[in-house]
Amino acid sequence: MEYCSLCGKGTERMIPKGDTHHRYVCSSCGKIHYSNPKIIVGSIPIWEKKKVLLCKRSIEPGFGLWTLPSGFMENHESAEEGAIRETREEARANIQIQNLHTIYSIPHLSQVYLLFSSILMDSNFSPGEETLEVKLFGKDEIPWDQIAFSSVAFSLRHIWDKNREQIEDKPERTVYSGCFIKSDQKEESESIKKAKLNRPISS
Ligand SMILES: [Zn+2]
Numbered sequence: 001m002e003y004c005s006l007c008g009k010g011t012e013r014m015i016p017k018g019d020t021h022h023r024y025v026c027s028s029c030g031k032i033h034y035s036n037p038k039i040i041v042g043s044i045p046i047w048e049k050k051k052v053l054l055c056k057r058s059i060e061p062g063f064g065l066w067t068l069p070s071g072f073m074e075n076h077e078s079a080e081e082g083a084i085r086e087t088r089e090e091a092r093a094n095i096q097i098q099n100l101h102t103i104y105s106i107p108h109l110s111q112v113y114l115l116f117s118s119i120l121m122d123s124n125f126s127p128g129e130e131t132l133e134v135k136l137f138g139k140d141e142i143p144w145d146q147i148a149f150s151s152v153a154f155s156l157r158h159i160w161d162k163n164r165e166q167i168e169d170k171p172e173r174t175v176y177s178g179c180f181i182k183s184d185q186k187e188e189s190e191s192i193k194k195a196k197l198n199r200p201i202s203s
Contacts, residue, residue, distance in 0.1 A: 011027065038110060041115075044068055044102075054136075055090050055127070056133040057132065067148040071089070099116065102115040102177075
């Protein structure tokens with residue numbers, strides 16, 4: 001940020017007193033311009049405990065690849081509301097949120113994904129503006145080589161109940177936490193862990 005959004009004067013990149021990170025600080029009015037990670041919220045819409053709803057993207061990044069309905073959280077909404085909204089926008093689908101299923105961090109992009117397992121309420125779904133196609137996939141039908149984002153692949157890998165066909169109905173309030181490590185783009189972090197929601201997420 002070259003110019004201050006408050007007064008329009010030039011900014012300077014520096015560590016403000018008492019801070020730990022470089023910030024853009026206005027050299028005139030002193031406003032500190034913080035830049036923090038973006039939160040992406042989305043749903044894992046599950047149909048009759050066996051299939052999951054995916055959207056084929058009509059926009060970049062990931063044009064023509066499959067994703068869970070998700071997008072940037074808006075101001076003044078809860079994470080759950082954002083997930084429901086994104087699912088309506090991208091898949092024109094109605095869901096009921098069950099619980100937080102995935103926390104996935106992408107530090108080099110400063111992004112955090114929050115994906116909620118959800119019940120797909122009916123089969124009235126269709127492509128939204130950013131979607132080419134919406135489709136239900138069973139466990140053996142997931143197009144693993146055509147998944148748009150590592151966060152989505154991570155989440156999908158963890159929705160089925162162990163090696164059974166059925167998607168976890170009562171997932172014991174398990175949250176799956178993953179992290180994309182840039183130095184090794186083939187695999188997610190080994191810090192993947194399960195955590196119970198009613199306990200602190202420990203490392
Ligand atoms: Zn200023």
